[in-house]
Amino acid sequence: MKSTPHALTTVEGDQEGERSQRGIQSLDSTGALLDALLEAGRPLPLGDLARLAGMPAAKAFPHLVSLQKIGLLARDAQGSFFPGTLSLELGLAALQRLSPLREAEAEVAPLAQATGLSVALAVVGPLGPTVVRLEESSRPQHVSLRIGTVLSMVHTAIGRVCAAHLPSDMLAGALAMDAIRMEGAHPDSVCHADGNLRHDYAERLRQIRLQAMDQALGRPVPGIHTLAAPVFNHAGQLAxxxxxxxxxxxxxxxxxxxxxxxxxxxxxxxxxxxGAFEQAAPMAPE
Structure with a gap:
């Protein structure tokens, strides 16, 4: 997934027309160079980086030298610039402050309003896929989910999305407990005695990873349809x-x-x- 712009622009006043705060104009150019490097997603030489940032190389070079001095950028043996140690430290500090549920919360109500549907968030808890947030639809509908409901990894869309992105060495153990979950299945229905997945279930999980989504039509609740999609963290793991x-x-x-x-x-x-700029499914079970 491509990143969105992060240019360090002059700070503007609020919507009520407060007086703009004074910024440092040269930092706007610095921000444009950083944005160009992030957008490219690879080390860039001076000429290419300046061109993508929309400025002459002679103007870009002093900014890049300063960024290199403070560690925001580094330079490889070919002379190309890439994020430096300070960039890594700042990124890690920002990631440590992130809460998946807090970040997802901002999308729940708008999604419910845009679709007119109920919206649920679930995480993989000690007992399996567990509902932790539920925004009810304004339309009358019978949805038996509640906060704390633990869902089947076989018979529910939310649970299958979780299963599709669990490491293979964890999935067999997780499926062994499926019978205790809502609409749970006996593990023999999806696993062989040696722990390998049966073909139909393995293929379903492969399709979920390919499509980044699953659907459940009328199951586990008759007359209720569900679409479920994964959210990943900076390490490419299911959040x-x-x-x-x-x-x-x-x-x-x-x-x-x-x-x-x-x-x-x-x-x-x-x-x-x-921080999941690329949403590849890591350690996906075969």
Whole structure:
């Protein structure tokens, strides 16, 4: 996922027209260079970096020298610039302050309003995929989920999304407890005696990783459809699952439909806030 702009621009007043605070104009150029490097996602030589930032190389070079001196940038043997140790330290400090639930919370109500559906957030807890946030739809519908509900990794969209992104050495143990979860399944239905996944279930998880989404139509609650999407953290690990739920016939449940696109966009936004610029599925079970 591409990053969004972070240019260090002059601080403006608020919407009520307060007087603008005074900034340092040269830092705007510095910010443009940093933005260009982040957008490229790879080390860049002086000429390319200056061009992408929209300035002459002669103007860019002093900024880059200063950034290198303070450790925000470093330079490799070929002369290309890349983020330095101070950039790493600042990034780690920012990541340590992040809370997946807090970052996701900002997307819950807007998503519910945009879709007219209920929205749920779930994390992988000690007993399995656990609902930790539920925004009820304004439309009357019977959704049996409650905060604290632990969901099946076999028969629910939220649970399957969790299963699809668990490391393979953890998945067999997690599936062994599925019978105690809401609409749980006996592990033999999806696992062989040696712990390997049965073909149909393994293929379903592969499709979830490919599509970054799963759907459950009328199950586990008859007449209620669900779409669920993963949210990743800066290490590419599953942070939580975001889902929308609604009555049968009340919304488009297609994986590439309008509602799915809104859900996927919300999940991508939260992932970006958590530092997941590339949402590859790490350690995905085969």
């Amino acid at each position: 939580l699952v975001m889902a929308v739920m609604g009555s049968s016939g009340s919304f488009d449940t297609a994986i590439e439909g309008e509602v799915a696109q809104l859900l996927r966009a919300a999940a991508h936004t939260v992932s970006w806030r958590l």
